[in-house]
Structures are given as structure tokens and as C-alpha cells.
Amino acid sequence: MERPQNSVVRTPIDSIVAQRRSKNKSYRQSYRSCLGAASRLGHTPGWTARRLNTSRRTKSHNITEKVNPEDLALLVKTEWQLSYVTPLYQFRHTQLRSYSRQLSAFITAEKQQGLAVEVEGAQTSFRVSFSVVQGLGETDDDAETVLVQIHSKPVFAGKDEAQKLVWSGWLTCINGNPEYLHSLPKDFTCLPLFGSRGAENLTSLVKSWFQQTFDCCFGPLEINQTCLQWLAALWTNCHIESSIQHLKMIWTLPVEPPLQITYTVNPQDAWELWNSVRTPSLESREEEETARSIDIEEVTRFMQGLMSHFYRHFRLDLSAGRLSQVSSALGSAKFSGRVKMSNSRYVLTTLSLLTECALLKMPI
Amino acid sequence: MDNTVKRLLERLVRRIPSRMLKTTLDKWSRLTATQRQSIDYTESKWALTEKLLAICEVFGCSLTVLVSPWFHTDVIENPNLGMWHAFQLMDPQDDAHSVELTQFKEQFKSHLSELIRHVSIKIKKHTDEAVWIRIAWGDTFSRPNHLKPTYVVHYLQTPYVFLSSLTSKQKPLLSQALVLSTRYQAIKDANLSGRKLTAIRDLLMKQYLQVFPTKFPSPLAERNRVVSNLHIEKEQAGSAANRHQMACEAFGDGLLPQLQSAVYKLETKFRDHTNKTMTERDEPFRCVVKFASTNLLESLRHSASSGVASTPVTPLLSSVPLKGKNYFVITDNGPGPSSQK
Numbered sequence: 001m002e003r004p005q006n007s008v009v010r011t012p013i014d015s016i017v018a019q020r021r022s023k024n025k026s027y028r029q030s031y032r033s034c035l036g037a038a039s040r041l042g043h044t045p046g047w048t049a050r051r052l053n054t055s056r057r058t059k060s061h062n063i064t065e066k067v068n069p070e071d072l073a074l075l076v077k078t079e080w081q082l083s084y085v086t087p088l089y090q091f092r093h094t095q096l097r098s099y100s101r102q103l104s105a106f107i108t109a110e111k112q113q114g115l116a117v118e119v120e121g122a123q124t125s126f127r128v129s130f131s132v133v134q135g136l137g138e139t140d141d142d143a144e145t146v147l148v149q150i151h152s153k154p155v156f157a158g159k160d161e162a163q164k165l166v167w168s169g170w171l172t173c174i175n176g177n178p179e180y181l182h183s184l185p186k187d188f189t190c191l192p193l194f195g196s197r198g199a200e201n202l203t204s205l206v207k208s209w210f211q212q213t214f215d216c217c218f219g220p221l222e223i224n225q226t227c228l229q230w231l232a233a234l235w236t237n238c239h240i241e242s243s244i245q246h247l248k249m250i251w252t253l254p255v256e257p258p259l260q261i262t263y264t265v266n267p268q269d270a271w272e273l274w275n276s277v278r279t280p281s282l283e284s285r286e287e288e289e290t291a292r293s294i295d296i297e298e299v300t301r302f303m304q305g306l307m308s309h310f311y312r313h314f315r316l317d318l319s320a321g322r323l324s325q326v327s328s329a330l331g332s333a334k335f336s337g338r339v340k341m342s343n344s345r346y347v348l349t350t351l352s353l354l355t356e357c358a359l360l361k362m363p364i
Numbered sequence: 365m366d367n368t369v370k371r372l373l374e375r376l377v378r379r380i381p382s383r384m385l386k387t388t389l390d391k392w393s394r395l396t397a398t399q400r401q402s403i404d405y406t407e408s409k410w411a412l413t414e415k416l417l418a419i420c421e422v423f424g425c426s427l428t429v430l431v432s433p434w435f436h437t438d439v440i441e442n443p444n445l446g447m448w449h450a451f452q453l454m455d456p457q458d459d460a461h462s463v464e465l466t467q468f469k470e471q472f473k474s475h476l477s478e479l480i481r482h483v484s485i486k487i488k489k490h491t492d493e494a495v496w497i498r499i500a501w502g503d504t505f506s507r508p509n510h511l512k513p514t515y516v517v518h519y520l521q522t523p524y525v526f527l528s529s530l531t532s533k534q535k536p537l538l539s540q541a542l543v544l545s546t547r548y549q550a551i552k553d554a555n556l557s558g559r560k561l562t563a564i565r566d567l568l569m570k571q572y573l574q575v576f577p578t579k580f581p582s583p584l585a586e587r588n589r590v591v592s593n594l595h596i597e598k599e600q601a602g603s604a605a606n607r608h609q610m611a612c613e614a615f616g617d618g619l620l621p622q623l624q625s626a627v628y629k630l631e632t633k634f635r636d637h638t639n640k641t642m643t644e645r646d647e648p649f650r651c652v653v654k655f656a657s658t659n660l661l662e663s664l665r666h667s668a669s670s671g672v673a674s675t676p677v678t679p680l681l682s683s684v685p686l687k688g689k690n691y692f693v694i695t696d697n698g699p700g701p702s703s704q705k
Contacts, residue, residue, distance in 0.1 A: 256662070265649075265651040266649075305636060309636070309649060313632070
């Protein structure tokens with residue numbers, strides 16, 4: 001979908017840059033238009049373009065080599081609420097300190113709103129820190145992941161008590177679509193996936209600060225059916241390397257009152273089923289089992305197998321309902337956009353999938 | 365005043381919802397009218413407890429005295445706290461059916477006291493033929509713990525017993541006492557559990573509206589039906605009525621007992637003609653399926669009548685009301701609902 005040049009408002013005054021832009025006919029391409037020419041013809045993007053990649057490579061990455069294990073420990077084993085973010089304008093990784101100060105002042109100001117008199121002692125000071133988690137990106141196009149943490153003293157803390165971490169969040173882009181990333185004008189940084197954990201009011205404050213400062217937009221990221229099915233298959237695929245302990249799927253059926261079905265499969269049996277639906281590898285034997293690429297058809301066959309086994313017993317068609325949660329020892333993901341990664345080896349695979357989801361959900 | 369009594373009183377007061385406090389305390393015969401009037405119900409529960417403790421100090425409440433009125437309101441009127449498990453007594457002896465209340469009470473108390481030294485038992489017969497037993501367990505060295513009592517509900521002349529809050533250590537003692545006092549020979553788990561006592565009782569004893577298969581089930585047609593689309597209605601009427609009838613036959617009509625969940629442990633072989641590898645496997649495909657809802661039977665009935673579940677309803681699902689169970693282990697060799705195509 002062609003985007004009219006209303007970004008002219010933010011065009012830098014530097015004329016050289018403006019010239020270059022017009023040369024490259026670079027109106028901002030929408031993500032969907034990158035995926036298929038057909039979508040440029042109609043007024044609405046073609047539905048065929050709005051799909052996740054149909055195949056992906058999975059590789060367990062020993063990313064402790066690349067990434068600081070302390071930073072990694074912050075990401076895993078907690079549940080994050082996800083949102084998508086439109087590209088940030090003039091975000092500089094070099095100005096993180098300044099951002100920390102600005103955000104801290106913003107939060108303090110917002111909290112003080114409405115207080116006519118300076119309240120003694122009830123001042124909760126917020127210390128914000130922006131940091132970079134280096135090495136998390138897969139390709140050179142991926143912007144570095146930014147981690148935001150807010151520390152504050154609990155309300156009735158003693159004088160000497162240290163500030164505790166009350167809120168944390170991160171912005172990331174893993175394996176972002178290169179065409180789309182290249183089509184962005186120079187000053188935009190694309191970090192489409194935002195995860196947050198902590199009090200809801202702090203989350204909305206952080207979001208509004210980002211929106212004000214970088215002229216971006218946040219929106220809820222719902223993890224759709226296909227994505228959840230991908231996660232189920234990807235995690236089962238890793239059973240050989242790290243046991244998933246169980247594969248649990250929760251469906252909700254639209255009956256009155258709503259019926260919730262929790263389907264937990266023994267990990268070994270799930271893996272054997274997964275293995276049986278894989279198309280035989282045409283590539284050389286030397287290639288690692290787990291590094292083979294996985295196709296959407298294999299994922300579909302896997303889910304069909306599970307659902308047909310269920311149908312055989314209960315004569316209840318699970319596809320009439322909605323898959324709302326998938327979890328295993330490697331993590332969990334819910335339709336509402338909550339995700340937890342429990343094993344650092346698969347962080348990149350999960351995040352690439354979620355980055356794709358975020359890019360697809362973005363309205364521009 | 366004894367610390368345990370204090371804690372017990374606090375806990376009991378806390379469990380009763382504030383709006384029911386007045387009615388509860390009114391039922392307590394120990395309080396005189398003046399004392400009752402002196403209690404201010406607008407105070408916080410904490411203040412109320414202190415007031416009651418002061419009153420109790422005056423005439424030295426013993427634990428059992430304290431417990432007796434609360435027993436009624438604590439559980440009998442709030443039977444939905446905690447999980448209830450159903451058990452069934454097996455192999456009645458000749459005189460099992462003629463056991464009546466006083467005999468049962470005496471026998472149960474004497475048997476249980478023989479088995480365990482310090483135990484506090486209170487038995488009460490409710491209006492609906494149910495016998496409620498409250499047991500506070502102690503052991504050779506400690507006094508009965510009133511903060512974690514076990515509740516037992518038994519319907520005389522039926523083989524059904526419902527238990528709540530029982531640990532595995534206490535289970536054999538209680539089973540023994542129950543079996544001896546009811547004149548049966550054994551007791552087994554009925555594989556039925558739920559939060560609402562009334563629901564599992566109705567289910568087990570089939571006290572809900574059941575529908576039996578008939579040859580000519582068509583009901584009277586209503587006069588002023590609002591029809592959205594005549595053609596669709598006509599086409600769908602037959603099959604919709606059919607589904608509804610079968611759903612009701614499987615689960616019952618009207619208001620159904622409120623069961624919260626059903627768990628199926630499946631250990632059957634994977635059979636799918638499109639997947640040769642898995643079908644040839646010898647080992648079973650192990651999985652556990654749990655159905656959960658605020659009213660499980662209604663959800664299942666609705667799913668059958670709306671077509672989400674194919675009719676006729678599979679025996680696996682209809683076993684819940686039919687057998688009165690909500691925990692099943694299904695294997696290929698098991699009777700009935702196994703190895704379905």
C-alpha cells in the first residue's frame with residue numbers, strides 16, 4: 001500500500017537528504033507491499049501477503065557466546081506482555097543516558113500530577129536505565145536490542161533499603177525482513193517487538209514517552225493461531241536437545257458456558273509424531289537434524305495429527321475452537337500476547353518468530 | 365485465653381462473609397440477647413473478633429463449645445469451599461440397609477476414637493437426609509487441630525460418601541471407621557470430584573432431569589416463532605432437533621449439576637490412516653485431556669446440540685453423567701470407550 005508523503009513534515013532540512021529521497025522513489029513501503037507486488041495494485045493489501053514466512057530454519061544457538069549471560073538471564077524465565085511498535089524516528093543508540101534521564105523525569109512528573117502540595121516523604125524516585133543487549137541480533141540489519149529498567153523504592157521502605165527493579169521492558173528486532181528494513185528512510189530505527197513486565201501504569205507511561213519522543217505507535221500484539229502452532233512445532237522439534245517435558249495446548253470452545261480444553265501430550269510421543277510428519281530431508285546427511293528448515297505444511301500435519309487423535313476419542317473438532325495457549329518446558333505463549341522463554345538456547349528462534357508477527361501487525 | 369481458640373475464632377469469623385455474620389451469630393445460643401445486641405456489625409471483622417473473644421473469656425469457652433454453632437454456618441451453608449471427593453461403599457453386609465442414625469453415630473464415634481487417640485468428632489443430621497461429620501485430627505502427642513478439619517457427608521441407606529480436606533495419612537483411618545459403622549466391607553474412590561457438593565451429589569445420585577430416548581420426540585411447535593430465514597430454518601430444523609434430543613439424552617435436561625472439570629488420561633494407540641509411521645507404533649500415545657468450564661455438563665450439552673461435538677455423543681463424554689465420574693483412564697483394552705475409529 002503506498003503511503004503518501006506525509007512524512008514530509010519530518011524531512012530533515014538538509015536538502016541533500018531530501019533530494020536523495022525523491023531519487024529513490026522511496027515513499028515508505030508498507031511491510032505488506034514488500035511481500036508481494038499484487039498488494040500494490042489494490043487499495044487493500046492482498047491477503048496472500050499477510051502471512052508469516054512459510055518456512056524457517058531452526059538452530060539452537062549457543063548464544064551465551066555472543067550475548068552477555070547476565071543480560072540473557074534478564075530475558076528468560078519471566079513472562080512478558082508483547083506489543084508491536086512502529087519504527088522509531090531519530091532514536092540513537094548513543095544517547096541512551098540522555099533517554100534514561102528524560103524518561104525518569106517524565107515518570108516523576110506524571111506521578112506528581114495533581115499533587116498541589118509537595119508531599120513529604122512520599123516521593124518515590126524512579127531511576128531509569130537504558131542499556132543495550134549486544135549480540136542478540138541475527139543479521140546486520142537488525143538494530144541492537146534495547147533494554148529499559150526502572151528501579152524504585154517500595155512505598156513503605158526504610159531509609160537504607162536499596163531500590164528494587166519494579167519494571168522492565170525491551171525493544172528488539174531479530175531477523176527482520178531485510179527488504180522492509182532497507183526501505184525505511186534513514187532516520188528510522190525499526191525495533192518492532194516490545195516486551196514489558198511490571199505495573200500497568202508504568203508500562204503506559206513508558207509507552208507514552210516513547211510515542212512523544214520518537215513519534216511511534218504502540219499496539220497490542222496478539223499471537224495468532226498460526227504463530228502458536230509454529231511455536232508448538234518448534235519446541236517439539238527441540239525435544240532431542242533439551243527435553244520439553246510435556247507439550248500442553250489449551251483450546252477454548254465457543255459454547256455456552258465457554259469450554260476450555262487442556263491437551264497435554266507426553267513429550268516422547270509428541271516428538272515421534274513430529275518426526276513422522278517431517279518431509280524426508282533431501283539435503284545431505286551431514287546437516288544437523290535440528291538445523292533443517294521447517295515448512296508450514298509439516299506444522300499443519302503435526303497439528304492435524306494431534307487434533308485427529310483427539311477427535312477419534314471425543315468426536316469433538318478442536319478447530320471449531322481457538323488455540324489460546326501453548327506451553328512446554330521451553331516456554332509458553334498465550335493468545336493474549338504473553339510469552340515466556342525458559343531456555344536461553346531458543347530465545348533467538350522464538351524472538352524471530354515474534355518479530356515477524358509484530359512486523360505483520362504493524363499498520364504501516 | 366488459649367491461643368488456639370483465639371486463632372480458631374479469628375479464622376471462623378474470617379471465613380464467613382460479612383453480610384452473613386449477623387445471621388450466624390444470632391444462631392449461636394451461647395450469646396444472651398443483650399450480648400448479641402451489643403455487637404456492632406459495622407465494625408471491622410478484626411474488632412468483632414476481639415469483642416467475641418472478650419465475651420468468651422467471661423464464660424471460658426472450650427473448643428468444642430465454640431465449634432458447634434460455627435460448624436453449621438462454616439460448612440453446611442457454604443459447601444462450596446474446597447474440593448469434594450466422592451467415594452462409594454462396596455459389598456454391603458446384610459444389615460447395611462437398616463443402619464439408622466443413632467446407631468451410625470455411636471458406631472462411627474467409637475470406631476474412630478479407637479483408631480486414633482485424640483480426635484474430635486461432631487455429627488449432625490441436616491434436613492435433607494444428609495449426615496454431616498466434622499473431624500478434627502490430633503495424634504498421640506497433640507490435641508485435635510480444629511483449624512484443618514475434615515468434613516464427611518453421608519446419605520444413610522445409600523452407599524455414597526463425600527469427603528473434603530483429607531490427607532493421605534488420615535484416609536485409611538477414616539475409611540476403616542466408615543466401613544465398620546455403615547456395615548459395608550470396603551470403600552473405593554468414585555473418581556468424581558468437584559467444588560460444589562450439591563453438584564456432585566446430584567450427579568452421582570442422578571437427581572437431575574434425565575431424558576430418555578423416545579421414538580417420537582418432536583415437541584409442540586410454538587405459535588409465534590421469530591424466524592430469521594424460512595429456508596434455513598426449514599433445512600436445519602430437522603437436524604437441529606435431532607442434535608438437541610441426543611444432547612439431552614446424553615447429558616440431561618434443564619438445570620444440570622455444576623461440575624467444574626473432567627480429566628481423561630488417554631493411553632491408546634495412535635491410529636490415523638494418513639500417518640503410517642505412527643499407526644504402526646506399538647506403544648500407546650500418552651496424553652491427558654482436561655475439560656474445564658464453570659458448568660461442564662452444560663458446555664458439553666451445548667457443544668453436542670450446536671454441532672461442535674458430533675452426535676451421537678461419544679461414550680467417553682456421556683460417561684460423565686452416566687457413571688457419575690469425572691476422572692477416567694482410557695486404554696485400548698479398557699471396556700467401552702476405547703479404540704474408537
